[in-house]
Amino acid sequence: MSSLAHTAYPEEKLQEVAKLTLCRESQVSTLLSIFGERQHLSFPSIFIYGHTGTGKTYILQTVLSTLELPCAFINCVECFTPRLLFEQILNHLHHHHPAPENEFSSKERCDTFNDFVRLYNRGMSELSLQETFYIVLDKAELLREMDANLLPGFLRLQELTESNVTVIFLTEIVWETFRPNTGCFEPLTLYFPDYSKVELQKILSSEFPVKYSAEFYASYINILLGVFYTVCRDIKELRHLAALNFPKFCEPVIKGEAKESDSHKLWKNIEPHLKRAMQTVYLREISSSQWERIQQEDREASHLKGLSAHAHVELPYYSKFLLIAAYLASFNPARTDKRFFLKHHGKIKKTDFLKKHEKTSNHLLGPKPFPLDRLLAILYSIVDSRVAPTANIFSQISSLVTLQLLTLVGHDDQLEGPKYKCTVSLDFIRAVARTVNFDIVRYLYDFL
């Protein structure tokens, strides 16, 4: 007996839905009861939210396709203009696919919401569709950044078109951040909670490979979750990781060193491997294909350096000093330049010198903007030899900006003297300074 009971749909379809949507019984049955029967008017708009990888998209897709409900499934990231959004919905309505035959064009051209409502109504009457039409807008948070009338319009589309349509919004954030100032129709909100560890275990182990027994795979998933559950609950990512590391888990069995039931031996084999995976593959420090290669060749993962290991950047000599000067200008108060860069600055005690708000470390506050002239003044005093202000020096500054090591602040007026910020980290600048034998810490106000 299926836990889902609904008179409108055939029993075997419901059972199939139940089989495909593990651990989401309550959400599915809520949805089905909101949907009602095929011809019934449903609630105009439903707002579904929940974390990444909690099965929102998957559940909706499964329910709609298994029950063969007419729907348009739209990913809002793809539709970066309202026109694309409207036209895609209309294409779905008419079962029209952009193809070479129609020169990849849409069924109808549709630029405004008004046109959309008109064309939608026309389509409905042409098709004489009686059943509820479902428009699912995935990644609905992007609607907020589009035209202001879009979100309120879709919320009450049923009313505007006077037809049997339900709009479903899927997003990761709560409804409160959507609500426009001008007020709108309140949708029905539905929350998809995170899967618990038990649920994850159940779902993941249900997809065991044919070659192995379900128990064997379940024990593997158990170990996997033990390592990864604290950092990741995204079911897609977990599934990916499970598939990636499973060959390593099976290795002793295939070699004949252990039996499927030797859980302790298998655990000892896989656990350090998974921990290493958490530090590398999971963070995409090294790619999954590289990880697989390592597994196959049975090498130590430490041989392969991750992306972050290649932090060193080779720079021309003056660029290094420009960057150091920029860092000093960004993190030292301008008043202290005299103390650092003049020979006879006199003694200035740090405590006398501080204003109240300067007591906090500048490194905690982040970089401050500085004018070009200050950068050059510091540069001239930290480079041992004489530096001529040549065109090359200036072009180096702008290439540092394009490399994202400096950023230009408020570039509306070039003549007025542009201002920059230095965006590199302390570790980075220390590494750079070390290559030119410059003791940067001695020049930083925070470390006096």
Next chain:
Amino acid sequence: MFYELRIMTTSSVSKGCFVFKPSTKKKKTSLTVADYFNEGLKDSEDGKKRFESCQLLWQQMKSQTEQLQEELNKRLFENLIGFLRKSHADFHDKKDDWSCRMRASEIPTAALVLGVNVTDHDLTFNSLADILHETITPYVVLLQSKECPGIKQLLQKLLIQLMGNTADIELDEEEEQVTISQRKMNCSLASLSGWYKRATKKPASPKKKRSSTSTHWESPPVVVIFKDLESFTASVLQEFIVISSGYVQELPLVLVFGIATSPMIIHRLLSHSVSSRLCIELFQSMSCTEHLATVVDQLLLTNHFPFKLSGRALQVLITIFLYHDFSVQNFIKGLQLSVVEHFYTQPLSVLCCSLPESRKRIKNLSHAQCENIRHLSSFMSYVESQTPENQVKLLTNDSFLKEMTQEFLERLTSYHENFTPILRCLHHFTCILPKYPLGKQVRELYCACLEKKVWETEDYNSALLLLRMLAKDEIVTTLQKCVAVLTPYSEKELGHTLEKLEEFLIHFQSLEENTLNGEDEDTSPQKALQKKTDLYQLQKKLLEMKETRRAKKLTKFEMLRQDVVDFIDCIVREYLVPPEMLPLHEVVYFSAASTLRRHLNAAPRVALHTALNNPASYLKTLENEAGSVSNVAPDICIAYKLHLECGRLINLYDWLEAFSTVVHAGEGSDSDSAQQVDEVTHARFIRAVSELELLGFVKPTKQKTDHVARLTWGGC
């Protein structure tokens, strides 16, 4: 005056100066490069020949650099192509097995770290695109950040480049394919994947395949290259990756990120949820310093080209490279500039060609050119060293001079032939020394040898001292390397040197065999110590041993080592003479380092400052009165000089008064000029100030009425 200015006679719409040489007879309608070259020659001797040899030489050098570039990139490209093939194979035989189903479909991505020399990247990307076109796929898209401010433009660019590209391929087969109306089409990946399906189905049809397409796979990947990842907006990239990851099943997309700094930037630009959709592999190109080293090695340290750079000119180019831009392209541009400049300014550069060719040219030298030779400083110093009879002959007899010139050039060629191998040998020795007294790279040693007598420098002497302390195996391996360097020259003058080095090697080998016999004498004093002795005797014995050790004869090895080092010193003194010592070196050496510096490393601020502060340096009519403000200088200069004395805010009225005082300074009657500023002066002042404002030296401010803010250096 040599040139005359004619403004009215030319039919030009815009105003301008046209320089004519009085000798010009015909006015040409369109000038070729050669004409431009000849037009401005100060010394028009052999202009045509000079131009031709310049062009020829540069063509040779250019093709050499291009070849070099190709070889250097070869490894990187091979790795990349391997990666593309592999990523593609995964897509190709996508089995419906368990692990494939469970795996998230990631987009294969190559992170290509190319270094900060952004100017060089274009070339690399273009050749990469060409190679991919040839070997893997016709679908290669190059994207630049400035073309893609938003996701819409990015997709548009992508679709146009892809669909336009196949239109080219099948142009003759199907005309209607070309006309996909961009306006009607939706720029979305859905259309792209539809198009891809159709495009890849095509070759399967019985139409005869083209040879170029047949090398591609059945479903070639679509390679999207992001040329400058750092400058792309994070949101655009993220959106693109999110969208395309939805299509990766139907569209075998491969991304290539061109990274200038470090791969860390990927994590900075992309959030984890986005980067988890990528399968990133890292590829690193050769570092640009290594690249430069090979360029110097292949272009400058060879005898393929008659042209040479002097030490100082080379130093300028290398300094710009190391201190400013790390760009090999710019280095090569600088080299090109020096080639052109050499042929342009040096009338005797006509002789800068291969030896047989120069023989012919010497015969045809005009009298004026012979005079040019006599004016060369290297020739003059040579003349001074000759006997009086010879001096007269050299200075008066043209045919004798030509003979001598021929000899000088031959001497130069053989000098170059010996110079480079010996330089390399010396470098093999010095590059293993601690702290590298003569530089780590061969180019540093090269510069040092070009500039002065290297054996007179302190660094060389300290290097020799260190060489005298080398261990045996080090000496032997280095000697072997030197032998390898010299082997191709065994037929020539250096054959003798080679023999000598081989001899040394044999000696070392025989030493090795003898060491076993010779050891016992060394150990005897130690044995004496081990006997039981009292304190006094021990002291005495130790003193004795110290004496003997000081006077001790050197071991055979030490003697041999001494010999080797002496020999090296000897050949260095013989062959690594700086080129300035040779007569007629000006013919092949380009030495105008200051010209190079002025052209390649311009100082706009300094130039502006000198122009305004000291107009006499540009306007020769003004007499030079350093320091003081002269009233004959242009108004803007007066205003500029006065503003230098002000603080951050300048009172306009004070400035005007000062201006007026200066302008009327020469008129003597100082009493009434202070009272009232006349209108003309006022107008001149306003013009000067607005010119300064236009140049960005001052700007109006609202902080104080009647004040302008000073923007120049020192205003604080």
